[in-house]
Amino acid sequence: MIQFFVKGVIRDRSRSLFSFIVVTLGVFLAVIFRGFMAGVFDDMMRQSAIMQTGHVKVATRAYAEEADLMPNDLAILEVDSLITALEQHYPALFWTPRITFAGLLDVPDAQGETRKQGAMMGVAIDFFSESTRQIELWDLNNKLTSGNLPRTPEEVLLGNEFARRLEVEIGDVVTFIGGTMYGGFASYNFTVAGTVSLGVGAFDRNILMVDLEGARQALDMENAASFVMGFYQDMFYDDPGSVILSARFNDAHSAEENDVFGPVMHALRDQQNLGAMVDLSGQVLWLIIGIFMFAVTVVLWNLGLMNGLRRYGEIGVRLAMGETKTHVFGTMLIESLIIGMAGTVVGTAMGLLLVLYLQEVGLDYSALMENYAIPVSTVMRGKITPDLYVIGVVPGIFATLIGTMLAGRGIYKRELSQLFKELET
Amino acid sequence: MAHHHIVEIRGLVKRFPMGGNHFTALKGIDLDIEIGEFTGLVGPSGSGKTTLLNIIGGLDAPSEGTLTVLDMALAEKNHKELAALRRHGIGFIFQTFNLLPVYSAYENVELPLLLLGLPADKRKAAVMHALERVGLTDKAQSRPAQLSGGESQRVAIARAIVKEPRLVLADEPTANLDAANSHNVMGILARLNRELSTSFIFATHDEKVMGYLTRVLHLVDGTIQREELVEHPQFLEKV
Ligand SMILES: Nc1ncnc2c1ncn2[C@@H]1O[C@H](COP(=O)(O)OP(=O)(O)OP(=O)(O)O)[C@@H](O)[C@H]1O
Ligand SMILES: [Mg+2]
Numbered sequence: 001m002i003q004f005f006v007k008g009v010i011r012d013r014s015r016s017l018f019s020f021i022v023v024t025l026g027v028f029l030a031v032i033f034r035g036f037m038a039g040v041f042d043d044m045m046r047q048s049a050i051m052q053t054g055h056v057k058v059a060t061r062a063y064a065e066e067a068d069l070m071p072n073d074l075a076i077l078e079v080d081s082l083i084t085a086l087e088q089h090y091p092a093l094f095w096t097p098r099i100t101f102a103g104l105l106d107v108p109d110a111q112g113e114t115r116k117q118g119a120m121m122g123v124a125i126d127f128f129s130e131s132t133r134q135i136e137l138w139d140l141n142n143k144l145t146s147g148n149l150p151r152t153p154e155e156v157l158l159g160n161e162f163a164r165r166l167e168v169e170i171g172d173v174v175t176f177i178g179g180t181m182y183g184g185f186a187s188y189n190f191t192v193a194g195t196v197s198l199g200v201g202a203f204d205r206n207i208l209m210v211d212l213e214g215a216r217q218a219l220d221m222e223n224a225a226s227f228v229m230g231f232y233q234d235m236f237y238d239d240p241g242s243v244i245l246s247a248r249f250n251d252a253h254s255a256e257e258n259d260v261f262g263p264v265m266h267a268l269r270d271q272q273n274l275g276a277m278v279d280l281s282g283q284v285l286w287l288i289i290g291i292f293m294f295a296v297t298v299v300l301w302n303l304g305l306m307n308g309l310r311r312y313g314e315i316g317v318r319l320a321m322g323e324t325k326t327h328v329f330g331t332m333l334i335e336s337l338i339i340g341m342a343g344t345v346v347g348t349a350m351g352l353l354l355v356l357y358l359q360e361v362g363l364d365y366s367a368l369m370e371n372y373a374i375p376v377s378t379v380m381r382g383k384i385t386p387d388l389y390v391i392g393v394v395p396g397i398f399a400t401l402i403g404t405m406l407a408g409r410g411i412y413k414r415e416l417s418q419l420f421k422e423l424e425t
Numbered sequence: 426m427a428h429h430h431i432v433e434i435r436g437l438v439k440r441f442p443m444g445g446n447h448f449t450a451l452k453g454i455d456l457d458i459e460i461g462e463f464t465g466l467v468g469p470s471g472s473g474k475t476t477l478l479n480i481i482g483g484l485d486a487p488s489e490g491t492l493t494v495l496d497m498a499l500a501e502k503n504h505k506e507l508a509a510l511r512r513h514g515i516g517f518i519f520q521t522f523n524l525l526p527v528y529s530a531y532e533n534v535e536l537p538l539l540l541l542g543l544p545a546d547k548r549k550a551a552v553m554h555a556l557e558r559v560g561l562t563d564k565a566q567s568r569p570a571q572l573s574g575g576e577s578q579r580v581a582i583a584r585a586i587v588k589e590p591r592l593v594l595a596d597e598p599t600a601n602l603d604a605a606n607s608h609n610v611m612g613i614l615a616r617l618n619r620e621l622s623t624s625f626i627f628a629t630h631d632e633k634v635m636g637y638l639t640r641v642l643h644l645v646d647g648t649i650q651r652e653e654l655v656e657h658p659q660f661l662e663k664v
Contacts, residue, residue: 001539004532011527317523320484321537321584322512324505 005331009338015310016339019303023343023400024350026296027392031351032358032382034288034391039358039381041281045237045268047200050137051123053271054229055093056242058082058249062260063227067271070100072181075224076263082228090245093232096134097225099124099215103178103186105208107166116166122176122208124215128153137235140196146170147194153214155193159204163195170194176208180220188218230265239278242267285387289394296399297406300336304407315411329408336404337397344396348389358382430493431592431624432458432481437490439476439647450476452647454490458626460591463618465627467635468644474628475596477644481626482515482594483507495591512540516585516623520597522577524569530556530580531565537588555583559613575606582610586617593617596628607633608660615664636660 009016049055059067063074076082079097086095101122109115126132127150135141140149145160147170158168168174172192180186190210197204216222232238249265269275308315318328363380439451450473458464466474479485480492483499492499495514499507511517516537524533534555538548556562559579569577578598585593595614599607615637618625627634635641636659643650 001542004536004539007532008525008527313521313523314525317517317519317525318536319508320482320511320517321540322508322510322515323540324508326505327540 002331002334005335006338009335015307016335019300019307019336019339019400020343020346022299022303023296023340023396024347026292026299026399027344027347027396028351028354030288030292030391030395031348031388032354033292034285035351035355035382035384035388036358036380037284037288038281038385038388039355039383041277041284042383043381044277045274045281046235048272048274049229049231049237049268051198051200051203053266053268053274054098054227055232055237056230056246056249056265056267057227057271058086058230058263058265059227060261061264064264064266067227070102070226072099072101072179072219072221072226073183074261075099075181075221075226076228077224077261079223079225079228082263086228086230090230090249092241093230093245094131094133095228095230096126096132097212097228099212099219099221099224099226101178101215101219101226103176105162105166106175106177107168107172108175116168118162118166119206120162120176120208121203121206122178122210122215124210124212127211128213133231137231138198143196143198145195145197147192150193150209150211150214153211153217154190155210156190156214157194157196157207157209158192159207160195160197161201161204162206162208163192165205168192174208176218178219181224182220184220186218186220190214190218237268237278239267239269243269246270285391289391292395293399296395297403300400300403301406304332304336304404305410308407308410325411329411332404332408333401336400340397340400343400344392347396348392351392352384352388355382355384355388359384429459430457431460431462431495432456432626433491433493434481435491437477437480437492438488439473439480439485440488450647451480451487454647454649456642456649458624461618461622461624462640463615463625463638464640464642465629465635465638466642466644467629469630472644473647474644478594478596478626478628482517483510512537513588514591516588516590516593518578518581518585518593518595518598520600522569522574522581522601524572524577524580524584526569529566529568530561530572530583533569533580534583534587537584541588551587552583555587556580558586558617559583573606574602575609578602578606578610579613582613582617586621586623589621590623592624592626594626597631598627599629599631599634604633607631611637611660612664615661619664633660637664 058076060074060076063071063076066074083095083097099122103120103122105118105120106114107116125134125138127135135149150156170192173189174192176186176188176190178186196209198207212225216224246265246267253263269278315328319325358380359382434454434456437451437454438449440447440449454477466477468474476485480487481494483494495510497510525536531552534552535548538551543551553562556565559582561576561579561583564572564576572580599610602610611634614625617623627638629635638658639655641653641655643652
């Protein structure tokens with residue numbers, strides 16, 4: 001019996017094809033839209049995580065409270081043993097110290113007099129330890145615009161805008177002027193090894209990147225760090241996971257609650273209002289599902305009505321042969337289910353392919369943006385998230401069924417003999 | 426004598442709502458049809474032929490009166506029971522053949538048997554037998570679009586009789602056919618009537634159809650004005 005109606009769907013292309021195209025298109029758009037949004041969010045969160053927040057971050061209670069001021073006098077001490085303990089307790093993440101510091105960068109001339117000077121933002125990452133993933137995460141090999149990566153703790157990278165403004169060349173000596181961890185005056189000479197373009201305007205205009213060791217010498221921060229960052233091994237931010245993890249860590253260290261130098265852990269969502277963005281990313285999923293669900297339902301409802309008009313003849317004959325209205329309605333639903341499933345599979349496959357392309361290659365629209373100095377990346381990215389595989393089911397199958405149901409109500413509403421009147425014309 | 430009467434109608438009135446008022450299409454019909462009859466409702470357009478046929482087939486409900494079809498009193502039946510009555514006992518033939526365009530002649534004829542849940546081998550035998558009766562075994566695999574009008578109506582006849590119903594209702598079955606095809610179709614139906622003792626009720630104003638009927642009910646303005654029994658219908662001898 002079902003076979004009989006499946007045959008009908010396949011043979012009556014003119015009837016099935018348009019619905020199929022609508023479903024396919026709806027699902028396809030939902031998938032790429034979601035994939036694109038996931039890519040944008042992922043890009044933003046990944047950048048924040050790498051540059052500023054980690055997936056989780058451990059700092060002293062006092063530092064965490066005033067993190068915006070980069071108060072290195074409140075830095076965390078005994079970093080090596082802290083990291084060993086973290087690695088032991090939380091093996092799902094890898095841990096790395098970070099020092100951020102501010103100051104002036106002075107470029108001396110041949111006589112040692114100031115030639116140029118500028119406010120700088122120092123970021124000290126782990127360049128040299130064997131297990132470090134920082135170079136990979138910052139993608140420094142690709143972001144290097146001249147010179148090379150530092151080979152000693154005294155070598156540094158400058159943001160390319162910064163280097164241009166200060167008119168420094170590779171190999172030039174620059175002097176950091178600021179304060180030590182203990183509040184003393186700091187002055188330390190670095191050599192410029194290379195310049196980078198990180199794609200984030202604020203950074204490119206005043207960043208100095210240096211190995212932890214160099215920063216520790218300059219700032220007198222032996223075995224100390226501004227904070228320690230933790231990242232999931234697969235770099236995928238697990239929001240509920242990191243919230244639980246932080247709570248666990250903070251519970252374990254609650255004895256030190258009154259100690260302003262005791263460690264405290266914060267998840268990405270608890271820093272810099274990123275929680276709102278994480279939540280938004282989740283809500284966007286439902287918004288997309290809602291929009292496409294609605295659109296596909298409405299289109300298929302109307303298609304169903306048009307098809308229904310064309311099919312009054314068929315419906316009338318089948319009712320005359322003794323099919324019940326419920327059975328006719330049921331077979332119409334089965335037909336639309338078949339079309340819905342086919343459209344969902346094809347639409348999802350096409351959408352996934354495009355998102356995969358965006359994820360792996362990306363769509364570079366920087367040419368369009370040449371005249372705008374916006375501090376965001378100009379490569380359109382996508383991301384394959386697990387929900388992409390199932391997001392299409394809602395607009396593809398549920399909406400198809402609902403659209404058909406709405407369209408098919410006419411069968412119940414109309415008097416049988418009325419269906420025949422329409423059949424005869 | 427319900428047993429001999431395949432249709433029994435008493436005091437049947439049918440009113441259609443029209444604006445705030447209503448229009449009375451059937452004004453008190455009393456009618457018995459016996460097993461094996463070859464009857465026709467004849468009358469001018471708008472006299473109520475189709476309305477009466479639809480009510481007998483359970484496609485429409487009477488406003489007043491009682492009605493027993495195939496020993497079933499229709500008044501108190503619901504949609505499902507009426508559908509079962511049609512599925513098992515009644516075949517329909519339409520003026521516009523109403524074959525399902527995406528299915529072959531064979532599949533069109535098979536559908537009523539699928540609805541009855543017959544097994545495949547029984548279906549096949551019955552479908553081929555029905556196509557044989559209308560002389561179209563060679564067109565079994567053709568789609569309706571590939572069939573002539575006469576052939577289409579013969580497929581529709583095969584579809585109506587494939588389950589060997591006790592009653593066939595035919596509304597203007599020849600209206601879209603030329604003379605030769607009309608006679609061909611009526612000949613087939615007359616033969617089926619004789620061989621299977623299937624009862625037929627026609628609605629028609631076609632003289633050719635009337636030439637086959639053994640009983641003619643003249644419907645005028647919603648009432649049966651007179652009825653004629655024809656002992657030797659004009660064309661029936663040649664069948
Ligand atoms: N659903 C309806 N609503 C209102 N009036 C109707 C309805 N169906 C039929 N009628 C009216 O009832 C009368 C009988 O209609 P019916 O279709 O039975 O005529 P008929 O004898 O079959 O005519 P024809 O030979 O043209 O097919 C007509 O006047 C028609 O306008
Ligand atoms: Mg009529």
